[in-house]
Amino acid sequence: MKSKIAKISMAAIAVIGLSASVANADTLSDTKAQGYLKCGINSGLPGFASADSKGNWSGIDISVCRAVAAAVLGDASKVKFTSLNAKERFTALQSGEIDLLSRNTTWTETRDSSLGLNFAGVNFYDGQGFMVHKSIGVKNAKELNGAAVCVQSGTTTELNLADYFRKNGMKYKLVAYDSNDQVVKGYESGRCDVITSDSSQLYSLRIKLKNPNGSMVLPNIISKEPLGPVVRQGDDKWFNIVKWSYAAMVAAEEAGITSKNVDSMLKSNNPTVKRILGVEGKLGENLGLSKNFAYNIIKQVGNYGEVFDRTVGMNSPLKIKRGLNALWTKGGLQYSPPFR
Amino acid sequence: MAVYDKIETREAPSSSKGALHWLRENLFSTPLNSAMTLFGIAILFWIIPPFINWAIINANFAGSTRADCTGDGACWVFVKEKMSMFMYGFYPEADRWRVNLAYALFFVVIAAFKLLRKSGLKIAIATMYFIVAFILIRGGFFGLDMVETNKWGGLMLTIVISAVGIVGSFPIGILFAFGRASNLPIIKSVSVTYIEFIRGVPLITILFMSSVILPLFFPEGVQFDKLLRALIGITFFQAAYIAEIIRGGLQAVSKGQYEAADAVGLSYWQKMLLVILPQALKVAIPNLVGSFIALFQDTTLVLIIGLFDLLAMVQLTGSDSHWLGFETEGYVFVTIIFWVFCYSMSVYSKSLEKRFNTNLK
Incomplete structure (x- = not known):
């Protein structure tokens, strides 16, 4: 989907962005002064950012905004959400319209190095996967030789698909559609045996099927899409705050602190727990926050595992497995640097 | 000098009035028109019943969760x-009355326009309305929450x-x-x-x-x-x-x-x-x-x-x-x-x- 114009405008944004990002360098005091966090989000992506019938935002990306608000302002509800499309998201960050971008943004070298951005972590390891009809009896993507594959045209998904099949010496028949909804219809009407898309998408596409239980998502992931929160370059203090707000959620899961037991954990003898919750040491103060910033995050938003289960995981309609997003102790990639 | 009897006005012959005539005149006047009419009717038959089935007959109206959507039809x-x-x-939610009030005032203004003649006054009222509506909807003045x-x-x-x-x-x-x-x-x-x-x-x-x-x-x-x-x-x-x-x-x-x-x-x-x-x-x-x-x-x-x-x-x-x-x-x-x-x-x-x-x- 990348046209020449897009590239040129990206370059222009990069140049202007770099020159503009240096000036406004005290995001922390600005945020404290205005009393709310300016957070840029997706305008509707199941499990990541969506609004319920009352207009309350929720999702795994939203939780990062709320966590930072809880850390900085002590109140997870003090967030002003600005929904952004894919093209304007970086401009909004550079121009100061938002101070934190949590919008399923893939961490890539180009973005990190030339757009004046800093990625503060990875809150969801996504990647391209496959969904098949259970009836065809395929358990692994390597068995898909000769399959008809439905895909949304014009995306990198299509290219990854071609690479994967060529690499493994398999043949496939491409059935391309303009939108995801058409992909679902094509799959249901039997035009193809397989849908490929980002795995987080596959789960929400699966719910749209008439019979969701007749299909399954294969375990193979064929591309890397690390999604994470982004801040402007040039304000290292703010970068640290976002990085450690997120790390606190992961660390809390590692240490077994949840939103329910966090109050009793304050009395824990475990030194790690004591440091995370600010009972001991002054880790929060070093960041320019209060001592109990992690307590606020865990109490009001929850640890990473709770957030994952609630928004995209087993307690949500999407039922995405932890997979790569499990803790490192459980075979995943979520890992917090030590709190000390 | 010839004397003419007055002829009473007669009704149009049945071939040039009534529904049948209208049909013949408008829908079946030529073979091409007849064919197009039949084609049109066929399309309507093809589209409308499935739509009604989907939108009304098989549709779900009651309930409040996704589980209440059971039929093959629409889930309203x-x-x-x-x-x-x-x-x-x-x-x-608590402030939505302000939007509703702005809507209501709009109809008041329309009604006022019907009564008033002077265009200067009309422009003044319209301007006033926009200022009031802005204050109502955005707030931030007169104790209204922003x-x-x-x-x-x-x-x-x-x-x-x-x-x-x-x-x-x-x-x-x-x-x-x-x-x-x-x-x-x-x-x-x-x-x-x-x-x-x-x-x-x-x-x-x-x-x-x-x-x-x-x-x-x-x-x-x-x-x-x-x-x-x-x-x-x-x-x-x-x-x-x-x-x-x-x-x-x-x-x-x-x-x-x-x-x-x-x-x-x-x-x-x-x-x-x-x-x-x-x-x-x-x-x-x-x-x-x-x-x-x-x-x-x-x-x-x-x-x-x-x-x-x-x-x-x-x-x-x-x-x-x-x-x-x-x-x-x-x-x-x-x-x-x-x-x-x-x-x-x-x-x-x-x-x-x-x-x-x-x-x-």
Whole structure:
């Protein structure tokens, strides 16, 4: 989907962005002064950012905004959400319209190095996967030789698909559609045996099927899409705050602190727990926050595992497995640097 | 001298009246027409019963969760559950009376317009209304809580955008139309350049400009509201089209009118506002309303810059993971709302034309 114009405008944004990002360098005091966090989000992506019938935002990306608000302002509800499309998201960050971008943004070298951005972590390891009809009896993507594959045209998904099949010496028949909804219809009407898309998408596409239980998502992931929160370059203090707000959620899961037991954990003898919750040491103060910033995050938003289960995981309609997003102790990639 | 009996008026022969005649005349007059009629009926049969089955007979109306959607038909429970999002977006529930009051006042103003004659008074009332509506909806004055524009959404936002677009573009468009018809070279060339430039660019480009490029040029710390930027873009875009429509109207006014106004010693503005413009507008009404209807529909483009108008609301509500897969119902519902609004505008335009059609009375 990348046209020449897009590239040129990206370059222009990069140049202007770099020159503009240096000036406004005290995001922390600005945020404290205005009393709310300016957070840029997706305008509707199941499990990541969506609004319920009352207009309350929720999702795994939203939780990062709320966590930072809880850390900085002590109140997870003090967030002003600005929904952004894919093209304007970086401009909004550079121009100061938002101070934190949590919008399923893939961490890539180009973005990190030339757009004046800093990625503060990875809150969801996504990647391209496959969904098949259970009836065809395929358990692994390597068995898909000769399959008809439905895909949304014009995306990198299509290219990854071609690479994967060529690499493994398999043949496939491409059935391309303009939108995801058409992909679902094509799959249901039997035009193809397989849908490929980002795995987080596959789960929400699966719910749209008439019979969701007749299909399954294969375990193979064929591309890397690390999604994470982004801040402007040039304000290292703010970068640290976002990085450690997120790390606190992961660390809390590692240490077994949840939103329910966090109050009793304050009395824990475990030194790690004591440091995370600010009972001991002054880790929060070093960041320019209060001592109990992690307590606020865990109490009001929850640890990473709770957030994952609630928004995209087993307690949500999407039922995405932890997979790569499990803790490192459980075979995943979520890992917090030590709190000390 | 011959005497003629008076022949009583007789009824038309049965072959040239009644339903049968109408059918023959209008639907089956030639073999080609007959074929087209049958073809049309076939298409209707093909489309309408399945639609009714889907929309009414097999549809679910009662309930409040996704589990209540059982049939093969539409699930209107989705629309019912998301109704407040479709209507008000994120506008706080406790403050929605303010939006409703603004709607209600609108009808009061329309009623007042029917009673009042003086156009100066009308303009004053309309201006007052816009100030009051702005204060009501945005708040921040007189103890009303401020509701920031990122919470505006749904039908309410669509109405705000199109109302501002229509009302704002109208005077600007008139000025540019005057400018283009002017004899002063600088004013004329500025107007022509503006109009031709804007008309040569799609609205979507202007919206992107306003949301992506513009913020980079503002000095550090200056934040322009996203909605405001879009409103300015839409207003100036629409103004170019209005200008051309009104220019068409100006050209339809005969030269004698200009000369007569000059002859009685009216100044330029008196001439234009009191003599020429009223006649030009009368001619331009159908096109103006056509353009306003187009604008009302074009406001849906704001979804690409992350504003949640009525159409974007369908996407947003469809991404609620508890309600996945009901976009179709949302789109049908939104289609109906758009149709109601556009058709009302069209009917209003017809009544305006009738009222101002002084020539043919």
